[in-house]
Amino acid sequence: MKMIVKEDEWFSISDTGITFNREFTEDEWNELGNELARNSKSLMWMIGDWLIAGADPSRQYLPRRRMMPR
DSSP: OOOEEEEOSSEEEETTEEEEOSOOOHHHHHHHHHHHHHHHHHHHHHHHHHHHHHHOTTOTTSOSSOOSOO
8 A cells, every 4th residue: 555645736745756736847856865965964864863772771662682674
């Protein structure tokens, strides 16, 4: 099942990619590219926070022996 992460009139972002619903302008294309770049930087920080939390034995809600999901 695809999860829709963001929906706009001209595109939809899901967990598996981007679907374009209509033609777009160069400015729209540039704007989306900038948003994707910002989100990719945020993702790296989120993964880092997740790894640190998994390494902290005081965080009992995360299993310490397995940090990466299978």
